[in-house]
Amino acid sequence: KAGVTQTPRYLIKTRGQQVTLSCSPISGHRSVSWYQQTPGQGLQFLFEYFSETQRNKGNFPGRFSGRQFSNSRSEMNVSTLELGDSALYLCASSLALTGNSGNTIYFGEGSWLTVV
Amino acid sequence: AQSVTQPDIHITVSEGASLELRCNYSYGATPYLFWYVQSPGQGLQLLLKYFSGDTLVQGIKGFEAEFKRSQSSFNLRKPSVHWSDAAEYFCAVGGAAGTASKLTFGTGTRLQVTL
Numbered sequence: 397k398a399g400v401t402q403t404p405r406y407l408i409k410t411r412g413q414q415v416t417l418s419c420s421p422i423s424g425h426r427s428v429s430w431y432q433q434t435p436g437q438g439l440q441f442l443f444e445y446f447s448e449t450q451r452n453k454g455n456f457p458g459r460f461s462g463r464q465f466s467n468s469r470s471e472m473n474v475s476t477l478e479l480g481d482s483a484l485y486l487c488a489s490s491l492a493l494t495g496n497s498g499n500t501i502y503f504g505e506g507s508w509l510t511v512v
Numbered sequence: 513a514q515s516v517t518q519p520d521i522h523i524t525v526s527e528g529a530s531l532e533l534r535c536n537y538s539y540g541a542t543p544y545l546f547w548y549v550q551s552p553g554q555g556l557q558l559l560l561k562y563f564s565g566d567t568l569v570q571g572i573k574g575f576e577a578e579f580k581r582s583q584s585s586f587n588l589r590k591p592s593v594h595w596s597d598a599a600e601y602f603c604a605v606g607g608a609a610g611t612a613s614k615l616t617f618g619t620g621t622r623l624q625v626t627l
Contacts, residue, residue, distance in 0.1 A: 400555075427613045439602065439617040452614050486555055490613045498544035498563035499613045503556035 398423065400504035402487050408510045414475040417507045421468050421489030427451075427499070428470040430462060433484040433506070442485075445470055446492050477511045484508055514539045516603050518618035525593050526626050533588040533621050535603030545586040546604040546615065547577055556602065562586060573597070598625045 401420040409415050421428050429444035429452075441454040445464035462472040468489075474481055484506045490499040515538045525531055537543055544563050548556040560571025567579040577588045586603060600622045606615040 402555075429613055429615075431615075438619050439604075439615075441614050441616070444613055446613075454614075488556075488613070488615075492613060498561065500558070500561055501546070501613055501615060502558060503548070505555040508553075 400487055400489050400502055402485075402504040402507050404507060405505065406508045406510075408512060409477050410512055411477055411479060413477050414473060415477060415509060416471055416473045417485055417487075417509075419470045419472075419487030419489075419504060421470070421487075422502055425489035425491055425502075426468055427490045427492035428464055428468060429488045429490075429501070430470070430472050431486040431488065431503075432456075433486060434482075439486070442472065474509075479511050482509060482511045514605050514616045516605050516616055516618035518601075518603055518621050520621045521619070522622045522624065524624040524626060527595050528592050531588075531590045531593045531597070531623070533601050533603075533623070535586045535588065535618060536584050537586060537603070537605045538584065539605050543579075543586075543605050545577075545579060547571065547575070547586075547588050548602045548604065549573075549599045550602065550620075551599045559588070559601075593623075593625055595625045595627060598623055 403418045427446045430442040433439045443453045444451045448464045459475045464470045486506045488501045488503045490501045517536045546561045547559040559575050562569050562579045600620045602620045603618045604615040
């Protein structure tokens with residue numbers, strides 16, 4: 397079974413540009429969430445999508461957005477890039493079970509974004 | 513609000529020695545707890561998780577963790593460390609079913625293994 401797949405793995409963008417990152421979840425997983433990892437702030441939750449709807453959002457400016465498609469694949473977009481957006485962006489997926497149980501959350505290898 | 517504290521930023525152990533990485537959490541409901549490992553330039557790999565039941569959970573690569581509700585802790589252990597275990601380790605809380613699959617992470621512990 398394939399894991400969480402993220403593309404591209406590495407990219408360099410210029411300040412002011414925008415970027416789109418893609419994530420394919422594990423087959424059958426309905427929830428996709430995104431995290432930003434930086435040396436200064438650590439791992440921070442961006443947002444989660446479930447059934448094409450944003451279910452939860454972290455504390456990031458509106459420049460950060462995302463969407464989920466009917467096949468559960470997800471994209472995140474960052475507009476008007478700033479130097480501080482340089483980070484590893486991690487996508488995670490889970491089955492999004494209901495009831496009195498936890499969700500096992502699996503991560504992809506990440507997309508390394510450098511803003512110059 | 514949920515939070516995770518990993519008090520040790522950096523730990524160095526000798527190959528073959530035992531290891532314990534500390535994790536303390538704050539969570540208003542039943543905690544769902546995870547340990548992930550990250551090698552340089554890589555994503556996060558799930559080592560183990562605790563949802564309920566037996567408080568001692570076994571994971572991959574010979575790791576185990578013990579959930580202690582009274583101490584709000586979920587420490588990761590390994591009896592004998594291998595050089596390939598050198599990486600950064602993250603404890604996380606969250607992921608409750610029926611709600612957003614949002615994890616709150618600790619700041620991580622970087623493990624160095626000396627030969």
